[in-house]
Amino acid sequence: MIAAIPNIIGWLAISFARDSSFLYMGRLLEGFGVGIISYTVPVYIAEIAPQNLRGSLGSVNQLSVTLGIMLAYLLGLFVEWRILAVLGILPCTILIPGLFFIPESPRWLAKMGMTEDFETSLQVLRGFEADISIEVNEIKRSVASTTRRTTIRFADLKERRYWFPLMVGIGLLMLQQLSGINGVLFYSSTIFEAAAGVKSSNAATFGVGAIQVIATAVTTWLVDKAGRRLLLIVSSFGMTLSLLVVAVSFFLKDVVSSDSSVYSIMGILSVVGVVAMVVTFSLGMGAIPWVIMSEILPINIKGLAGSIATLSNWFFAWVVTMTANFLLDWSSGGTFTIYMVVSAFTIVFVTLWVPETKGRTLEEIQWSFR
Known part of the structure; x- marks a missing residue:
């Protein structure tokens, strides 16, 4: 309820902006509201869901996010940005009275x-x-x-039952962003144009958004059947291969003639690789890090630890978003090579340290860390 208020004010500031300062203020308020929601929603879902549905219901959160992004892309094709900002107020306004009908965790x-x-x-x-x-x-x-001791000291974080789940939660959410997904999504139109000369960038961006929704929906269906670890490994492996294809394609484009058939083929391959990266990201790394983070953190440090994990996620999202454009200007092939190395490391991280939480109660998961 609290988070909905800065979201509403933020959208109003953007929709009635008279200069860029209103846009900055609106974005700041939106960031504050979304920052709260992005943590509390998966935690709330994990705490209320039956153990056999917890993964699927947790993945619905990410599915809803991708649906919202796709809807924004679609509406953006037909309405100007001020009207789009006004439309953003509607779900925030519905949220406040709607929460009165939802039980507390x-x-x-x-x-x-x-x-x-x-x-x-x-x-x-x-x-x-x-x-x-x-x-x-x-x-x-x-x-x-x-709750035998109500306060947790920093010294307590040396205990495995605290530092291990915190390390896993922060690690997954950091690697999710360092894979470069936001850079790829936010600059998809620029990447498509550089790769294959795609001019209808808005339609292409909407297409990527629609593909992301479909892939996330598949994850929602699979996560409680296949398990978290398997989907994370498959997702990271698929991203690594996709990013390798994109990197090699861009490197080869730089050394062949622009009027050769190889140049055109490499352009098509790079677009296919970017789309494949978005699909494979959505099959695991999109939703599951949030699901696992909400499952493994002990209840008595969930507020502090979850806030640190969420802060790490959004900080690295900001870093990737701010650097992606500069990196692409430096070297498109080099940029995707960096993202590929991170995805390859994610496979190792998941294999060695991420526990399987499918079919276990939150209490059983906590006891396993002792």
Whole structure:
């Protein structure tokens, strides 16, 4: 509810902007609101979802994000940016009254000592006919073991049950951004034009957005069947191959004649590689890092640790977005080579350190780190 307020004010500042200072202020407020939402939504979903649906429901968050991006691309083809900003106010306005009908997280209520409210909320979420006694006992046991001391000191972070999940959560969210996905998405029209002379950049960008939605929808269906680790490895491997194709294509374009058939083929290959990168990113690295982060952080440091992980994600998103244009001007092939190396390292990171959380309760996941 709090996050919806700066979002509304931010969109108003953008839509009625008289100079660039209004745009900066609006973007700053939007960043503040989205920063809160991007963390609280996956955590809330993880805390209310049944264990057999937690991955799918968590992935719905990313699916909704990609749907929103695609819708913005589509509307941007027909309306000017001021009207588009006004339209951005609508979901924020619906969010505030809508949240009055949504129950509070049972695990948060349990942590706050509101036992009756916690059981009532869980019963509402599971259905009034459902037997919640086993889940209630697991949550009570977990809360009891983590609230013996209410404050966490930095010295406590040396314990494996704290530093390991924090390292995994931050690592995945950092690598998600360092793969260069935002640079590719934000500058897709520039990349397509440089690669194959695609002039209808807006339509091409909308096409990329639509592909991303379809691939994320597949992830939502697969994540609780195939597991998190497998999808992350497949996704990272696919991104590495796709980025290798793009990098090689751009390097070869630089050394062959612009009127040769090889030049045209390399241009097509680079576009195919970029699209394949977006698809493979959406199959795992798009949604699953947020799902895992929301699952593995202990409840008593979830606020602090989750905020650090989210800050890391958005900081590196900013770094990639700010540097992508300069890197592409320096060397398109070199830029995609850097992103490829990060994706290759992600395979190693997931293989060595990321635990499988499919089919386990949040409490079982926490106990596994002890």
